[in-house]
Amino acid sequence: MLGIMHRSALRNLMVGPTRMLTTTRMLTTTSRRPAMDFPCIDRLETRQRDLMAGPEPTYEKVVTGYEVFGHEEAFACDHGGVLPRLDIAYETWGRLNAERSNAILIHTGLSGSSHARSHARNTRAGWWEKFIGPGRAIDTDRFFVVCTNVLGGCYGSTGPWSVDPATGARYATTFPLLTVNDMVRAQFLLLDRLGIRTLHASVGASMGGMQSLCAAALHPERVGRLVxxxxxxxxxxxxxxxxxxxxxxxxxxxNFKRGFYYDGVQPHVGMKLARAVATVTYRSGPEWEQRFGRRRRAPSQPPALCPDFLIETYLDHQSERFCLQYDANSLLYVSKAMDMFDISRSVTDRLAAQRARAGRAAPVCITAADQPAAAGEEDHSLPETPDEITRDLVAGVSAAMQPTLVLGVQSDILFPVKQQREIADILRRAGNDRVTYYELDAMYGHDTFLIDVVNVGAAIKGHLENTI
Amino acid sequence: MLGIMHRSALRNLMVGPTRMLTTTRMLTTTSRRPAMDFPCIDRLETRQRDLMAGPEPTYEKVVTGYEVFGHEEAFACDHGGVLPRLDIAYETWGRLNAERSNAILIHTGLSGSSHARSHARNTRAGWWEKFIGPGRAIDTDRFFVVCTNVLGGCYGSTGPWSVDPATGARYATTFPLLTVNDMVRAQFLLLDRLGIRTLHASVGASMGGMQSLCAAALHPERVGRLVxxxxxxxxxxxxxxxxxxxxxxxxxxxNFKRGFYYDGVQPHVGMKLARAVATVTYRSGPEWEQRFGRRRRAPSQPPALCPDFLIETYLDHQSERFCLQYDANSLLYVSKAMDMFDISRSVTDRLAAQRARAGRAAPVCITAADQPAAAGEEDHSLPETPDEITRDLVAGVSAAMQPTLVLGVQSDILFPVKQQREIADILRRAGNDRVTYYELDAMYGHDTFLIDVVNVGAAIKGHLENTI
Incomplete structure (x- = not known):
């Protein structure tokens, strides 16, 4: 192969305008010259072969032991699609009291499952294991705790991986676009089923914090406290x-194939890359400086283009673990829902109008791609000035008068503290006089909420249990 | 295809532990359900086809009108490779004075070419067009300005795209690993050729600022001022x-094929992705909030998974422009050199020792992959505590007593101001009492040095022209 390249490269050789090639020296010396090793690419290719030979992915095996609430009616999505039915996977901890007043709904981040804490039917540690339990930040001796896999996810709730009852095939990218509000509305259908009219609190971090704010603003009478x-x-x-x-x-x-990869090989390389980028945004510089510094995997070996510094092997390992554990289409749909999140009144009103139209017009599932552009019908202009934006946001949360805890982390790059200050600010401007705002100097960046049980845990516990 | 998927999906259907599938409803309703559009993937596929039909890339056409200095002797690289010869592309502006004392060497960032400013042989605007010229920050009426394409680049200097004289084939990933110090040493060979013993100043930003620091620390007698x-x-x-x-x-x-893609299709998709990630790290949140906010490309259309928000179309456009303009192997080698940059004395000493050994042992080019691990021979331990790290850094710059300007930008995520404070700090600790440190609150992030001619330009001019 090198021989072929050699001749071709010579044939195609472009000589720069003032370049003098010392052709006399060419080929007069030979040298050992092996190409660089790429063990990281070898691994991707091995996995590709394994996946081509192996069975379809079964994300449901990643998380087990959850309950499923099946909602057998049409569900109109904000952006015009209608799901003919839906499932919501959920888990619960603690006991609902006689007054049905002690429920706490926990909302997950992008790829979270309902498995927030271990229990008899799934003893693996949950993603918020140390935050939930007897005496813990979310005290299961006091509260009945519910956590769901979001609509659009792949851990038991209806999402792109689900089978469309109308066709018998997986939705893939025929799935309708989702919003955070769609996710929250599906959760409240579950609460209805569970006979929970009012939550003691709606609690979430990252995308979960979008959902909890959305729940508090849109169902103020059903959400007692907001975190x-x-x-x-x-x-x-x-x-x-x-x-x-x-x-x-x-x-x-x-391998992505516009989302229709379920019968073939999953886009595992793209998922791994996506997770590597995500992990960089989830953590922080100060943590990595302390944890990895400039240390290398094998200091006595020559440097390499494949993972070499410890920070690189860490990222490689993190993304390797994830790439077959979560459905690529779910990542697209749920991350897009995050992008579209905007609690402004004008946005919420427009989506409600769209939903109403779709619900009237289409009894079965249609996708956003079907939805005719409502040109001329609607005003798509956005508020332009900072003042207009703030006014629109204040109007969007004007009903959220619950005691509220807003937490920000100074090392967070993905959701910088400016954004949590904005939440506290708009709630206060709307007239909410029970807003607590804490800013942590924790060094775990965006992921602090998963790790810092001392500071984050205590803030939550204080807010949930304080008699006011 | 959908039909096939339909049957297969049904066959493989996994039913969750507590899931009740309402099979009675399946296939009882039909619906229009087109899949989502992916115009961004269509474009990648079109380019793939075009590239398969088209000629090899010629990066030399991207930048033209430069001079080439050919160094016809072996060049031992820090990590053990030896290049049998090398080319350095360069451009100059202004005139060298009789004393040969008015030269300024400008160092580029990762993908920069020697074309920092337009001139008769290439009238296109350079990457620092507004910073260089008569009366400008780097005043060509006063100074003789030199800018090179770095060793390892693809704009006329020797790099992975170059033809290895030993084989007649392009180096690809047989090219030896490079360091910032290798780049600087190659530049000083050019200065020797130009008869420039002492620079008025060594000036650079981003990787260019690594090079200028390296030049000032390793050739203190040849660098009058440092920026x-x-x-x-x-x-x-x-x-x-x-x-x-x-x-x-x-x-x-x-398409990357372990670096041996020169006879085939370039890894244009990977390059585009890499550039999208890079662009996010080059700019800042405040700028994008002001410039794009949450505005969408086509507000009256339904949201889409392909570029939709203006920020997405901007990133798409930026990365699209870049993906065929720069050689993928150069990106690997030069970005790896940035990762390895560490001005600490222990690191510099170790590399010098490696270089000396390689130069003795191998008269022709060998790559890092050839280099036997010097197990037991060397101490690869790193300083561990912050104090040890600082002492090692101070020792590394102990010769750099030039008047120095260090500039940091508060919105820079890639090189946060903490790192520029560290440069100023170690220089001062080393005894340099002419260190100026400015911190800008400019909102362009890392790219501020390319844009903010008012603040960055004035700081440079003041430093270069101030009589002290």
Whole structure:
């Protein structure tokens, strides 16, 4: 192969305008010259072969032991699609009291499952294991705790991986676009089924903090207290950019096939890349400086283009673990829902109108791609000035008068503290005089809410249990 | 295809533990359900076809009108490779005075060419067009300005795209690993050829600021003044992580072929992705909030998974422009050199020892892959405590007593101001009492040095022209 390249390269050799090639020296010396090793690419190719030989993915095996609420009626989505029915996977901890007043709904981040804490039917540690339990931040001796897999996810709730009853095939990218509000409305259908009219609190971090804010603003009479951590009132273009890069990584994978990969090989390379980018945005510089510094995997070996510094092997390992554990289409749909999140009144009103039209017009599932552009019908202009934006946001949360805890982390790049300050600010401007705002100097960046049980845990516990 | 998927999906249908599938409803309703559109993937596929039909890339056509200095002797690289000869592309502006004392060497960032400013042989605007010229920050009425394409680049200097005289084939990933110090040493060979013993100043931003610091520390007698902007004394694990993600995007592209893609299709998809990630790290949140906010490309159309928000179309456009303009192997090698940059004395000493051994042992080019691990021979331990790290850095710059300007930008994520403070700090601790440190609150992030001619330009001019 090198021989072929050699001749071709010579044939095609472009000589720059003032370049003098010392052709006399060419080929007069020979040398050992092996190409660089690429063990990281070898591994991707091995996995590709394994996956081609192996069975279809079964994300349901990643998380087990959840309950499923089946809603057998049409569900009109904000952006015009209608799902003929839906499932919501959920888990619960603690006991609902006689008054049915002690429920706490926990909302997950992008790829979270309902498995927030271990229990008899799934003893693996949950993603918020240390935050939930007897005496813990969310005290299961006091509260009945519910956590769901979001609509659009792949851990038991209806999402792109689900089978469309209308066709018997998986939805893939015929699935309708979703919003955070769609996710919250599906959760409240579950609460209805569970006989929970009013939540003691709605609690979430990251996308979960978007959901909890959305729940508090849209169902103020059903949400007693609000906790929103490392979240925002509207997604910032910088966060959109970071998720855009992840989605592009995924969609550029030749295995993605516009979302119709369920019968073939999953876009595992794109998923791995997307997760590597995501992990960089989830953590922080100070943590990595302390944890990895400039240390290398094998200091006595020559440097390499494949993972070499410890920070690189860490990222490689993190993304390797994830790439077959979560459905690529779910990542697209749920991350897009995050991009579109904006609690502004004008946005909420427009979506409600769209939903109403879709619900009337289409009894079965249609996708956003079907939805005729409502040109001329609607005003798509956005508020332009900072003042207009703020007014629109204040109007969007004007009903959210619950005691509220807003938490921000100074090392968070994905949801910078400016965005949590904005949440506290708009709630206060709307007249909410029970807003607590804490800013942590924790060094785990966006992921602090998963790790810092001392500071984040105590803030939550204080807010949930304080008699006011 | 949908029909096939339909049957197969049914066959493989996994039913969750507590899931009740309402099979009675399946297939009882039909619906229009087109899949989502993916115009961004259509475009990638079109380009793939075009590239398969088209000629080899010629990066030399991207930049023209430069001079080439050919160094016809072996060049021993820090990490053990030896290049049998090398070319350095360069451009100059202004006139060298009779004393040969008015030269300024400008160092580029990662993908920069020697074309910092337009001139008769290339009238296109250069990458620092507004910073160089008569009366400008770098005044061509006073100074003789030199800018090179770095060793390892693809715009006329020797790099992976170059033809190896030993084989007649392009180096590809047989090219030896490079360091910032290798780049600087190649530049000083050019200065020797130009008869420039002493520079009035060494000036650079980003990787250029690593080079200028390196030049000032390693050739203190040849560098009169130092300007280092948005750079660092040692790469931080967070920056390494961000570049790791870009390299992975590139190497994961099936067209990459371990670097031997010159006879085939370039890894254009990976390059585009890498550039999208890079662009996010080059700019800042505040700028994008002001410039794009949450505005969408086509507000009256339904949301889409392909570029939709203006920030997404901007990133798409930026990365589209870049993906065929720069050689993927150069991106790997040069970004890896950035990762390895560390001005600490222990690192510099170790590399010098390696270089000396390689120069003795191997008269022709060998790559890092050839280099036997010097196990037991060397101490690869790193300083561990912050104090040890600082002492090692101070020792590394102990010769750099030039008047120095260090510039940092508060919105820079890739090279946060902490790193520029560190440069100023270690220089002062080393005894340099002419260190100026400015911190800008400019909102263009890392790219501020390319844009903010008012603030960055004036700081440079003041430093270069101030009689002290």
């Amino acid at each position: 929103t951590i490392s979240a925002c009132a509207r997604s910032h273009p910088y966060s959109i950019a970071l998720r855009f890069a992840q989605r592009q990584a995924l969609m550029s994978d030749p | 280092t902007i948005s750079a660092c004394a040692r790469s931080h694990p967070y920056s390494i992580a961000l570049r790791f993600a870009q390299r992975q995007a590139l190497m994961s592209d099936p």
